[in-house]
Amino acid sequence: MADIQTVIGVETRVSGEIRGGEDLVVKGRVDGKIQLTHALTVDKGAIVQADVDVKNLVVSGTLVGNIVASESVRLHASARVVGDLASPRVMMESGAAYRGRVDMGDIEAARAAVASRAVARPAASSLASARERPAPPRVGAPPRTAVLAGKAAPRFVAPTAGERPVVASVSPSAPPAFPRVAGAVGGMAPAWAKKKVRRR
Amino acid sequence: MAKEKETKPMANTVIGSSIVVDGEITGEEPLTILGTVKGKIATAGSVVVEAGATVEADVEGQTVTVSGKLTGNVTASEKLELRPESKMVGNAKAPRIVFADGATFKGNVDMDV
Structure with a gap:
């Protein structure tokens, strides 16, 4: 048996x-x-x-x-x-x-x-x-996403709140910085080019 | 235990002696139960409840043969056979019903007379 x-x-x-x-x-x-x-x-x-x-x-x-x-x-x-x-x-x-x-x-x-x-x-x-x-994964998933969203949201909020003044301070200084660099490069470029042309 | 039919089960589906099925068994082929089935059994083939087996389910089959213990309503399209030592509680509906000497039965019998 x-x-x-x-x-x-x-x-x-x-x-x-x-x-x-x-x-x-x-x-x-x-x-x-x-x-x-x-x-x-x-x-x-x-x-x-x-x-x-x-x-x-x-x-x-x-x-x-x-x-x-x-x-x-x-x-x-x-x-x-x-x-x-x-x-x-x-x-x-x-x-x-x-x-x-x-x-x-x-x-x-x-x-x-x-x-x-x-x-x-x-x-x-x-x-x-x-x-x-399919439900059990879905049931399991929402809490995870909720936890992730809960953690992620403050992370995103905190940096942006902190970065705003930084961005504000950088942005005014940045525009003048670029023209200066660009002008310097623009002034230097012909000099290097001339040197190269001279060397050749 | 010396029954000849037990040594050669013709069933394609076998529920072993230490197996418990809780739910529904449906199919188109012979079914032999040595263990426990609770729920519902419906097959187009034969159903054999072997000695030692426990079935707590409504059973539909072509031929239903009980050697063990069956609780539930049985509908057999061909034949219901209660072997010696068998115990059945429930309503029996079949065109042919065989009660062997020693079988215990409690319930209604409907032979479509």
Whole structure:
């Protein structure tokens, strides 16, 4: 009985959460979340749109979602993966398509980040959560931009306020300075030219 | 555990004994459940709830065979079979329904009579 592998077949779709303590092979489609203490294999032709928290991950199909693998991630040549990836060992074959951030360092931090994102998700239905997938970055982004704008604005204001008198003092002195230099250069230029002409 | 059908699952989709699926399983092929499924199951193929498995879901399938524990309404387009040792709570709707000796069932039966 234990030899029987868990398989999501080609013609099967699971929307929701899958968790457990054995290997899982997805040949069909899974939307939602996958949490395993063992390996997840996303076969060629399979589509997984889920946050994944597993030990080992092997992808030959398509996977969209944030990935945390406590041991390793292997993307085969036919793999198409979009999402942030955290694992100490990451292998990508030539031909594998991947877009996202890779973190081979602190997995627990990444796991906590994925978990905190997942907390907001179960409230919505599986379809809604799939539609909301772009939302978490957006939700995360506004505070960052707000913080940046908040810091940037005073920075811009302070220099301009401080520069105004400087600019005011420079600008009157600058116009006379340029004519003087220009006049000096204009006076010198013929002299150098004459010297050069003389030398030639 | 000495059942012959368990040794050779014909299903293309298998939910292993330590797996919990919380959500919806839909498909066009046979499904064997050894673990736990909560939510909803709808497949055009057969559904087999093996001994030891727990299903808390409404189930739609061609043939539904229960050896484990099933809570929810079952609609089978062909046949519902409750094997010995099985426990089912919910309404059963199928043209043919088989209760084996030892099966436990609580709910309504609708055979489209």
